[in-house]
Amino acid sequence: MFKKLGLSIVLFASTLFASNTVNVYSSRHYDTDKELFKKFEQNTGIEVKVIQAKDDALIKRLETEGANSPADVFITVDAARIQRATQKDLFLPIKSQILEEKIPSSLRDEQNRWFSITKRARIFAIKKGSGLENKEFTYEELADPKYKGQIMVRSSSNVYNQSLMAGMIAHHGVEYATSWAKGVAANMARSPKGSDRDQARAVAAGFGNIAIINTYYVGKLAVGSDSDKETVSNLKVTFPKFKNGATHINVSAAGVAKYAKNKENAIKFIEFLVSNEAQEIFAQGNYEYPVISDAKISDLVASWGTLEDDNISIADLGKYNADAVKALDIAGWK
Numbered sequence: 001m002f003k004k005l006g007l008s009i010v011l012f013a014s015t016l017f018a019s020n021t022v023n024v025y026s027s028r029h030y031d032t033d034k035e036l037f038k039k040f041e042q043n044t045g046i047e048v049k050v051i052q053a054k055d056d057a058l059i060k061r062l063e064t065e066g067a068n069s070p071a072d073v074f075i076t077v078d079a080a081r082i083q084r085a086t087q088k089d090l091f092l093p094i095k096s097q098i099l100e101e102k103i104p105s106s107l108r109d110e111q112n113r114w115f116s117i118t119k120r121a122r123i124f125a126i127k128k129g130s131g132l133e134n135k136e137f138t139y140e141e142l143a144d145p146k147y148k149g150q151i152m153v154r155s156s157s158n159v160y161n162q163s164l165m166a167g168m169i170a171h172h173g174v175e176y177a178t179s180w181a182k183g184v185a186a187n188m189a190r191s192p193k194g195s196d197r198d199q200a201r202a203v204a205a206g207f208g209n210i211a212i213i214n215t216y217y218v219g220k221l222a223v224g225s226d227s228d229k230e231t232v233s234n235l236k237v238t239f240p241k242f243k244n245g246a247t248h249i250n251v252s253a254a255g256v257a258k259y260a261k262n263k264e265n266a267i268k269f270i271e272f273l274v275s276n277e278a279q280e281i282f283a284q285g286n287y288e289y290p291v292i293s294d295a296k297i298s299d300l301v302a303s304w305g306t307l308e309d310d311n312i313s314i315a316d317l318g319k320y321n322a323d324a325v326k327a328l329d330i331a332g333w334k
């Protein structure tokens, strides 16, 4: 009798105090994510608590908090940041058959510390009427002097450019990549400034003919202000390729935080992010590419053509980040 009562008290206490939550640190900042997190709460009854900040701030926070960190899941954007967080030992390797089966090995860590949840491609938005809009570009030829004054691209302090450069290094080595970046810098229409979207706006406004931009930003411009809609109507999306590869892709990725208190919920949460339901919300709402093959991409994104992923793994892009930063600096890409 007492034993039974004791057990009931323990059960009652564990129901009362077990936190049915998942604490998420995320550097993504899109409305689609809020919608997704609500869906997860409705599906599972697990409350999602989010702290949103930039990657580097969250990495610092996780390091400072150490074992006391409330974080269960860490979501980062960009290959280099994921690698940085991995090197700082901020993720817990996990076992999930769902994640291993659904996500191609080039899009996840070999020790299961992080998993890509969306893809984006770094492409060229070409000025219509420039005569270049139907050309099949390689990334390599951007360094050709015939494109002098035609390229609009943001600063090399931006991690998307660092990852593109890491891809160039992975394909051709540091020496080639450095001289390539020199050529690109010499072909810029102006000294780098502004965001990806600003490059597209500038090309549409007559600065140069080639804007380097991530795909989802073209989607965001297309549903933005009237002047941004006008910008998009003046541009054509083309998918450049590496000579011996295909189109440079980057990712958002999620991992279970090293000191997760709600590990099971964290795994469930990441598995949800790669469910068909969630993948289509990322794709339809934020113009990203799904990481699972059977989710549908948005009609707008589909209208640009077919994306063929480059053959360099996301982990390798992170591996070459330091080399890329150094080489971009030497090349004079501001």
Ligand SMILES: [Fe+2]
Pocket (backbone or CB within 6 Å): 214
């Ligand atoms: Fe972005």
